[in-house]
Amino acid sequence: MTETRSSAPTRRDFVRNSSAAIAGFAAMPALGGAGVHHGVNDELRIGLIGCGGRGSGAANDALAADPSTRLVAMGDVFPDRLAEAHRALSRSEFASRITVDEDHRFTGFDAYKKVIESCDVVLLAATPHFRPLHLRAAIEAGKHVFCEKPIATDPTGVRSVMETCEMARAKKLNLVSGLCYRYDEPKQELMARLHDGAVGEPVALECTYNTGALWFRGDDPDWSPMERQLRNWLYYTWLSGDHIAEQSIHSLDKILWAMKDEPPAKVTASGGRIRRIEPQFGDVYDHFNTVFEWANGVKLFHSCRQIEGADRDVSDFVYGTKGVAAIQSHYITGPNEWRWRGRADSMYRREHQSLFAAIRAGRVIDNGDYMCKATLMAIMGRMSAYTGKTLTWEQALNSQLDLRPAAYAWGDAPPVEIARPGLTPFV
């Protein structure tokens, strides 16, 4: 493992860094050009790490975004997952640009290293826990990266990614985040208006990510504990970060964006397992309620749940002194009333169009700052719910929680311990 620990950063470091961050579609011209420059007509070789639903989608989006791209390498811990994704991609409209021969289909825990060696642009779409390790290896090797969310499942991982982002900046490598709403045109227009004062000063914030059940990939008596957990990674906090980080991060990120990427000062959260209680669902909660508070006293009321049969709602609002902005529904009320009436292209496609256009133009997109902050915000909410403690941003940022197992190997897996507020300690 090559993850390293960094010295304790503060909220001010984060706020300072955010002023240099790139929000969404806009790419900043690199000083003196990107470290790894590719001409307009050069073929760019793509490598995919994590061949599941999103990885396959990201590969498709990358191939669609730029006609001079080719998928040349794929990696997954499981051979069957890789084979399934390869079969599906080979039947897609981009089949002629999928030339992943047997020698470039890598499996096992070290597959990522060989994928990275084989390509110019890496798509990181494995289970969240591995992101700090995979991202570090890709940037060390000088590759441009598309990086799915969340970028870590514990603060140790977030600090590792913060360091890696610094390395990417120094090397002028593109780092595009899978926090896809930042690339959605209606939301970009709404945010521009919001930041321009359309609803006045924010007074309160609200966001909700309530959904039903997600997949369960079964059990097999022949699977080791590690295989069982990895195949059903959603339900193990060390692998997924819990659903507040794995799924509701999108809602938290939209609010962070609305707040001009200033992170909250503290959080008080609650949560638990009330419906999804069987052992097959590991140690994650099925609902969270969190109240984040910014330094100026503005509060965010956030809730998320994954409970089948309960009502679904994904929405987020900024309540301001002059009106309300409905981020997910793309409208603003009050004297600066506005509603998106256009047709929006796929935000997923736009992420990759931005990435490849920047690589070819010698520009650099740096989404590192907000992807770290949004992830830490989600982890901070989870840690507050798990422990029952109000936590500050600094406490979360400097937390020593490190969920890495003793080894990445088939066999034993980390013990399954469901957090109990008031008893589970904050570390």
Ligand SMILES: NC(=O)c1ccc[n+]([C@@H]2O[C@H](COP(=O)([O-])OP(=O)(O)OC[C@H]3O[C@@H](n4cnc5c(N)ncnc54)[C@H](O)[C@@H]3O)[C@@H](O)[C@H]2O)c1
């Ligand atoms: N931006 C979005 O809208 C969006 C949507 C869905 C998923 N995602 C994110 O994409 C990631 C993947 O999600 P998914 O739905 O495709 O899950 P998935 O389970 O379908 O795919 C993950 C794949 O990664 C593989 N994997 C696990 N550990 C690995 C390792 N160490 N090395 C290589 N491969 C490994 C798994 O075997 C699996 O095939 C997650 O981080 C998820 O949060 C983002």
